[in-house]
Structure formats: structure tokens, C-alpha cells
Amino acid sequence: MTERPNTPLLDKVHRPADLKSLSDYDLRKLADELRAETIWSVSQTGGHFGAGLGVVEMTVAIHAVFDTPRDKLIWDVSHQSYPHKILTGRREQMLTIRQKDGLSGFTKRSESPYDPFGAAHSSTSISAALGFAVARDLGGDCDTGHGDAIAVIGDGAMSGGMAFEAMNNAGHLGKRLIVILNDNEMSIAPPTGAMSSYLSRLYAGAAFQEFKAAAKGAVSLLPLPFQEGARRAKELLKSATVGGTLFEELGFSYVGPIDGHDMESLLAVLRTVKARADGPILIHAITKKGKGYAEHRADRGHATAKFDIATGEQKKAPSNAPSYTKVFAESLIAEATDDPRVVAVTAAMPDGTGLDLFAERFPSRCFDVGIAEQHAVTFSAGMAAGGLKPFAAIYSTFLQRGYDQVVHDVAIQRLPVRFAIDRAGLVGADGCTHAGSYDIGFLANLPGFVVMAASDEAELRHMVRTALEIDDRPSAFRFPRGEGVGVELPERGTALEIGKGRMISEGSRVAILNFGARLKEVQEASERLVQRGITPTVADARFAKPLDEDMILQLARHHEALITVEEGAVGGFGSHVAQLLAERGVFDTGLKYRSMVLPDIFIDQASPRDMYTVAGMNAEDIEAKVLRTLGVEVIEKRA
Numbered sequence: 001m002t003e004r005p006n007t008p009l010l011d012k013v014h015r016p017a018d019l020k021s022l023s024d025y026d027l028r029k030l031a032d033e034l035r036a037e038t039i040w041s042v043s044q045t046g047g048h049f050g051a052g053l054g055v056v057e058m059t060v061a062i063h064a065v066f067d068t069p070r071d072k073l074i075w076d077v078s079h080q081s082y083p084h085k086i087l088t089g090r091r092e093q094m095l096t097i098r099q100k101d102g103l104s105g106f107t108k109r110s111e112s113p114y115d116p117f118g119a120a121h122s123s124t125s126i127s128a129a130l131g132f133a134v135a136r137d138l139g140g141d142c143d144t145g146h147g148d149a150i151a152v153i154g155d156g157a158m159s160g161g162m163a164f165e166a167m168n169n170a171g172h173l174g175k176r177l178i179v180i181l182n183d184n185e186m187s188i189a190p191p192t193g194a195m196s197s198y199l200s201r202l203y204a205g206a207a208f209q210e211f212k213a214a215a216k217g218a219v220s221l222l223p224l225p226f227q228e229g230a231r232r233a234k235e236l237l238k239s240a241t242v243g244g245t246l247f248e249e250l251g252f253s254y255v256g257p258i259d260g261h262d263m264e265s266l267l268a269v270l271r272t273v274k275a276r277a278d279g280p281i282l283i284h285a286i287t288k289k290g291k292g293y294a295e296h297r298a299d300r301g302h303a304t305a306k307f308d309i310a311t312g313e314q315k316k317a318p319s320n321a322p323s324y325t326k327v328f329a330e331s332l333i334a335e336a337t338d339d340p341r342v343v344a345v346t347a348a349m350p351d352g353t354g355l356d357l358f359a360e361r362f363p364s365r366c367f368d369v370g371i372a373e374q375h376a377v378t379f380s381a382g383m384a385a386g387g388l389k390p391f392a393a394i395y396s397t398f399l400q401r402g403y404d405q406v407v408h409d410v411a412i413q414r415l416p417v418r419f420a421i422d423r424a425g426l427v428g429a430d431g432c433t434h435a436g437s438y439d440i441g442f443l444a445n446l447p448g449f450v451v452m453a454a455s456d457e458a459e460l461r462h463m464v465r466t467a468l469e470i471d472d473r474p475s476a477f478r479f480p481r482g483e484g485v486g487v488e489l490p491e492r493g494t495a496l497e498i499g500k501g502r503m504i505s506e507g508s509r510v511a512i513l514n515f516g517a518r519l520k521e522v523q524e525a526s527e528r529l530v531q532r533g534i535t536p537t538v539a540d541a542r543f544a545k546p547l548d549e550d551m552i553l554q555l556a557r558h559h560e561a562l563i564t565v566e567e568g569a570v571g572g573f574g575s576h577v578a579q580l581l582a583e584r585g586v587f588d589t590g591l592k593y594r595s596m597v598l599p600d601i602f603i604d605q606a607s608p609r610d611m612y613t614v615a616g617m618n619a620e621d622i623e624a625k626v627l628r629t630l631g632v633e634v635i636e637k638r639a
Contacts, residue, residue, distance in 0.1 A: 002043055002309050005036035015089055016063035016114070027064055028263045031057045034083050035292045039309060041094040042082065046305040046314075047105055047429070050290040051080035054184050054260070055152065058285060059083040061266035062150060062180075065274055071147035072116040072132045076125035076157045078107040080182070081115075088114035098429035100606035105430060120433030121401065122371045123160025125151035126179055130166055133175040148178060148274070155183040156348060159370040164250070170280045171251020177280040178273060179252070182260065184289040247282045256284025261291060321486040324479040327457045328420055329354030331464040331493055332391055333361050341389045342468065345369060347376040353393035353422055373398050377405035377417070384415040389468060393420040396436025396478065403442060410474045411446040417474050418467040419443075424453065424478035425517060425567030426598070426612060431605030436478070437598050440515075440572030443476050444545040450475035450498060451545040453516035453566075453573075457484030459542070465493030480517045480567070482608070499546035507535035510626050511555040515541040515566040515573040518617060522565055525622035536626060544573040547580060556581055561592035561629045565622060570597045592629050596622065 009026060010033040012018060022030060035056045042049040060083075062073060068088070075081045085103065086094060090112065096102025107115040117128045129151035136146035153163060158181060170177050247254045255273070258265045266285070273281055293309075305314040336342035336358070343365045350356040350368050359366035369376045373394060380390040399406070399421060410417045424436040444451045450470055454460035454477060463477035504519070505526065514522045519540055526536050539555060541548060544566075556562050562581075564574040574595030581587055596617055603614050612618050627633075 002040060005033065005040055007033040007037055009033055010037055010086075010091075013087060016068050016087055019060065019064040019087075022064070024263065024267055027060055027267070028057075031060045031263060034060060034086060037086060037091070038082050039293050041086075041097075042304065043307050043309050044095055045097050045099070046307070047082070047098050048079040049082060049304065051077075051154070051184075052082035052084075053291045053293060054287040054289040055080045055182055056083050056291065057261050057263050057266055058152070058180065058182065058287070059087065061263060061270055062152075063087055065267065065270040066150060067147055069113045069116065072129065072149045073114070074117045074119065074125045074129050074132075074149070074151045075107055076119060076151065076153040077122050078119040079105070080152070080154075081107050084114070085112075088112055098431075098605050100604075100610050102605070104605060106433060118433075120430070121398070122157040123153070123162040125153045125157070126163055126166035126170065126177075129179070130170045130173070130175065130177055133170075133177045134173070137175060148176065150178045150180065152180045152182055155181065156371055159348075160372060161374065167247070167250045167252065167280075174251065174279050176277055178277065179280070179282045181256070181282055181284045182287055183257065183284060184287045251280060253277070253279065253281040254284065255281065257286050258283065260285035260287035321484040322457060322489075323483050324454070324457055324460055324481070325352070325354040325422055326357075327460050327484060327489065328393070328422070328464060328479065329357040331461045332420075333358055334492055335464060335468050336362055336365065339389065339468070340365075341387065343367065343383060343388050343390050345376050345380050345383075345390055345392045347371060347373045347394055347398060349393075349395065349398075352395070353420070355393055373402035374405050377402040378409045380417045381405070381409040381413065381415045384410075384417050385413070389416070389418070389471070391418045391420050391464075391467070393422065395423040395434070396421045396425075396439045397423065397434045399439060400442075406443070406474075407446060411449060414448050414473050416471045418470070419474070419476035420464075420467075421476055421478040423481045425480045426603060426608055426615065427481045428608040428611065429605050432602035435603065435611075436480075436567075437569045439476070439478060440544055440566060440568035441570075441575075444572060444576060446474075448473045449545055450543070452477040452496075452543055453541075454479045455514060455517055455519035455540050455542075456487045458487045458489050459540075460484075461490060461493040462496050463493070466496045466498070469495045470498070478516065485520050496542060499543050499548055501539055501541040501543065501548040501551050503551075504538040504540055505536075507537040509534060509536070509559060510561040510563065510630060511537040511539065511559040512622065512626070513539050513541055513552065513555060513562060513564045513577070515544055515564065516568075518565045518567055518622075521612075521617070521619040522622055524619035525626070528619065528623045529626055532627075532632075534626065534630070534632075541573065544576060547576055549580060552577055552580060553584060553586065556586045556591050556593070557589070559591075561594070561626070563594045563596060563622075563625060563629060565596045565617070567617070568598060570595075570600065572597065594625060594629050596625055 009030045035053060038049055038052055090103060093103050098105040104111060106120040108118045109115055129149040132149040255269060258269055269283060307314045344355050344358050345367045346353050346355045347369055348371045355366055369379060376392055380392040383390045421439055427434050443449050452463045454463055460479050467475045467477055512522050522538055526538050529536055564577050566573045574597055581593060598615050603611050
């Protein structure tokens with residue numbers, strides 16, 4: 001294990017109030033120790049640390065100047081909250097981050113009073129902070145009282161439309177509100193669009209350097225009595241501001257750009273803002289993602305497994321199977337090679353969705369629209385209406401953000417947008433905020449939609465081809481995070497017959513009807529049941545909509561019991577099967593029907609297997625479900 005860094009100042013900090021007694025010089029030293037501690041802790045656990053390294057000085061300065069938790073500090077997305085967690089009494093728990101029963105990788109209200117608002121999706125911080133500001137002014141109840149509301153939002157998150165909706169409202173209300181724009185030119189992928197270009201122009205050239213020097217000079221303008229110094233510093237900052245017209249038009253006072261790694265500048269500006277701000281103000285800070293360790297890596301240390309600090313080598317277990325994401329990307333590339341109308345859309349996740357590979361081959365046919373899922377969906381709808389064949393590759397959890405557009409702009413107009421839904425089901429260390437639990441239900445309830453789920457990587461390849469050939473209505477195919485099961489891959493996918501499942505093995509008494517990537521667990525459960533003298537029939541539905549009604553009814557009529565299994569919440573595939581059985585009067589014959597779905601709880605971070613243990617959906621759970629349904633006594637052996 002790499003030796004823990006020497007951190008004499010950090011060792012004395014147990015809560016943010018402890019920073020109040022430190023000199024500005026000591027705060028600079030503390031930031032260095034905090035950066036070293038963050039790097040060390042993530043090297044032991046893995047996790048997101050690039051964003052956190054970029055805001056170390058900012059984190060120290062905010063907690064030194066403001067009075068959290070009375071002042072509400074809200075980190076947008078909150079990938080960058082690791083240093084914040086260390087300073088707010090959770091340092092010794094950092095070795096549990098993103099693990100079962102450990103710290104969340106994001107801010108979480110139930111975890112600490114210093115996390116006033118949970119965040120794991122983008123562009124929400126300004127809205128939440130404005131809510132706290134209004135609650136403060138209207139005397140809302142809060143255990144820690146109400147002070148300032150500070151939102152820290154990245155330049156990538158600022159491209160999300162919700163951020164501008166919030167700023168528009170904040171400018172109208174005129175409430176005292178502090179927004180810090182953490183501009184590192186690097187969200188998860190390089191930011192795209194006009195906002196990125198606008199921010200680049202604001203800090204280009206000599207004006208930024210002049211402002212940096214002026215902001216540092218503001219320190220000398222803060223003698224006792226502080227109020228007079230603050231007034232003079234405010235005038236200095238106002239006169240040194242460059243650009244910022246867009247934010248000022250939205251009703252914000254604009255300060256910046258400032259060097260987000262210069263402690264003197266940060267402290268001067270934050271102290272001035274705290275003393276004098278009388279309305280919404282935006283502080284534009286320039287930072288480097290991965291500062292001090294990973295700023296030269298392609299992803300700036302966005303996410304990592306455990307790693308060796310000296311070499312940077314990640315400690316990942318080797319895999320014998322390709323990832324589902326890579327299989328999707330390669331399959332789409334193969335189809336696009338033959339069909340020039342195939343285009344691909346991602347919402348700021350080209351690497352995560354595999355579309356970086358597609359973009360290398362077809363740069364003019366791949367579109368990263370930034371953190372803007374609503375736009376991604378309607379943009380895809382427009383391309384479909386214009387005769388192209390768009391594949392919108394979006395994580396299940398992020399597709400939720402564009403659901404209104406899925407309904408109104410795609411489904412109602414029956415436009416053939418193909419949704420490639422990555423990270424379906426429970427995803428592990430990112431926990432409940434990133435779980436793909438609801439897409440089966442919210443898509444299968446839409447008229448005309450074709451909804452598929454891949455049970456292995458070969459099936460995924462076939463579903464890419466199937467979606468390509470569906471040109472009269474929208475479609476979606478879902479697949480999990482991580483590696484496939486190791487089946488042999490066909491060179492090219494073959495279009496499946498719409499609404500038709502497949503038989504895996506024939507048995508008697510009980511039929512298990514799988515939808516999605518639990519098939520391997522279903523087959524393992526079947527093998528265990530055979531050892532008990534029960535040989536189930538196993539089938540793979542492939543489609544949640546339209547259902548394979550003939551196959552389902554045959555299974556129901558020729559078995560004592562029918563059990564469906566899916567990686568989704570109630571209201572999805574199993575509910576549609578139940579509706580079919582009820583309407584056809586099958587329950588009147590005495591069929592025992594059960595549906596295995598994700599439980600009605602949010603499941604915290606753990607390994608995917610541990611999460612599915614909580615959900616009761618591993619092989620031993622499926623076996624037990626079959627036995628209970630058939631009335632066979634079950635002796636629990638789970639540790």
C-alpha cells in the first residue's frame with residue numbers, strides 16, 4: 001500500500017470551523033495537503049478524483065470564508081466533492097467511498113449536514129441554491145439555520161438548459177445568491193457548443209492576467225476595519241471584470257475570470273462577495289481538472305480504478321469478454337459503414353457510450369450535444385423526420401432527463417429514433433442515482449414503441465441491426481454496464497422478428513421467462529433446480545413491447561407456474577405480461593404467476609452483485625422464488 005502523505009495541518013481539521021483559525025499562508029499549505037490526501041485516498045479505493053483535484057483551493061477557500069453548514073454549499077453533479085467530504089468530518093471514511101455501506105461518491109443529504117442537497121446529475125445546483133435563498137428570506141425551517149446559498153457549477157454543467165432556467169429566475173427575483181462557475185474546459189468529455197466558446201473568449205488574452213494581478217492586490221485592500229476594505233475591493237473587482245455580458249443580461253453581477261488555484265485571489269474575492277453582495281453574483285474561476293496529478297491524462301482523472309500513485313497504473317481485473325458498450329459501438333460502426341444515413345448522438349458521454357469509436361470513423365455523422373438530454377432526443381427526432389437513421393446513445397439514468405421529449409417529440413409523432421440505452425439495471429459504485437431502473441416501464445407504456453433488452457452481447461449485436469431496420473416507429477434496446485458473458489459473437493447482427501422471443505431450454509412444471517441480462521443467473525438457477533429434481537423451461541422474451549403473446553400464452557397454459565425476471569422496477573415487462581394473462585383469462589385456470597422486479601427501494605452503492613443480492617435477483621434468489629411458488633420448502637443458506 002502506498003504510504004499515506006504527511007499532513008500536519010489537515011490532521012488538525014475535523015470540521016470547516018477549524019479553518020477559521022488558520023492564516024492565509026496556512027490555508028495555502030492546507031490545500032497542498034488536501035490535494036495529496038485526495039490522491040492517496042482515491043488510489044486506495046478508485047473513484048472520481050479529477051474534478052476534486054481541480055477544486056481543492058476553491059473548497060478550502062469557501063469553507064474558510066463561509067460558515068457551512070449554516071451557509072449552504074451545493075456542488076453541481078458533485079463528482080468534485082471528495083475534498084469537501086474530507087474537510088467535513090468524513091476523512092477516515094474516505095476509504096469506504098462508493099462501496100457497500102460506505103460513503104456515496106456524490107453529495108448526499110442523509111450522509112452529512114454539510115451536504116444540504118444531493119446531486120449526481122448535472123445542472124441542478126443553481127435551482128437548488130435559489131430555493132435555499134428564497135427559504136432563507138421567507139423564514140423557512142432548517143436545523144442549521146439559513147445563511148448564504150453557494151452553488152459551484154462546472155462549465156460542462158453550465159451548458160445544461162436547466163442552469164439557464166435557474167439563472168433567469170434568479171435574476172428576476174434578485175435574491176442574494178452566489179454562483180461559482182468552475183471553468184476547467186473539461187467536464188467528462190471536452191465541452192462542446194457556444195457556451196464553451198463564449199467562456200474561452202472571456203479568459204483569452206491579457207485581460208485575465210491583468211485581473212489575476214488585480215485580484216491578488218485586493219488582499220492589501222482588506223485591512224481592519226474590514227468593511228471599508230471590502231468596499232474598496234468590490235470597486236476594484238467591478239472595474240477589473242472582463243466580459244460577462246451574457247450573465248449580466250441574466251441579472252447577475254459578474255466577477256472574473258480569476259485563477260481558481262490562487263488562494264490569495266480566491267480569498268480576496270470570496271471575502272468581498274460575502275461582505276458586499278446584495279443580489280445574484282457569478283464568480284468565474286479558471287481551474288485545471290486533475291490539478292497536481294492527472295491534468296495531462298486524457299480524461300483528467302475523471303474516473304479510475306485503484307491505482308499506483310507513482311506509475312498511475314490502474315489495478316483492474318482482466319476480462320475475457322468484451323464490454324457491452326464496445327459491442328454496441330462496433331456493431332453500429334459496421335451498420336454505418338453500409339448505410340450512410342446512420343448517425344449517432346450522445347449527450348456529453350462519447351467515451352462512456354462507445355461513440356468515441358464511432359466518431360473516429362464517421363466524424364461528420366456523430367454529434368455530442370453536451371449535457372443536454374432533452375435537446376439530444378428532439379434533435380434526433382428532427383434528424384429522423386429528415387430521413388436519417390439516428391441512434392441516440394444515452395445512459396438509462398440520463399434518458400430520464402429527456403422523457404417529455406421522448407413522449408411528445410418522438411413517440412406521438414411515431415418517429416424512428418433508435419435509443420441505445422446503456423447502463424441498464426443496477427450499475428454498482430455510482431449507486432441509486434445512476435441505476436437504470438425505470439426505462440422499461442416508461443418506454444413500454446408508450447404506444448408504438450419497440451422495447452428490447454439484450455440477454456448477452458450477441459443478442460445486443462442482433463438488436464442494433466433490428467433497430468436499424470425499424471423505420472416506421474421508435475425503438476429502444478437496453479444493455480448493462482460492464483463485460484458480456486463471453487458468448488461467441490457473430491460478425492454482423494441479424495434482424496430479429498419484431499415481438500418474438502426465443503426458447504432456451506424445455507422443461508416442465510415451471511417456466512422462467514427472462515427479459516434482459518439476468519439470463520445467465522436464470523440459467524444458473526435452472527441448473528440448481530435440476531439438482532433438486534425440477535427442470536424448468538427457460539425462455540428469453542427479447543421484447544417487452546410488443547410482447548410475444550403466443551409464446552407467453554403457451555408457457556402459461558403448459559406449466560403449473562410462470563415466473564418473469566427483469567432488471568427493472570415494477571410496471572415494466574412483468575406487468576405487461578400480467579395484463580396479457582388477465583385479459584386472456586389465464587389466471588382462471590389456476591396458473592401461479594410471479595414477477596421478479598427490482599424492489600420498491602433505492603439501493604445504495606455496492607458491487608453490482610451485492611446490489612442484486614439486496615434486490616433479490618441473483619441465481620439463488622430465482623431458485624428460491626421457483627421453490628416457493630411451487631410450494632417446496634426453502635431453507636435459506638445465504639450468508
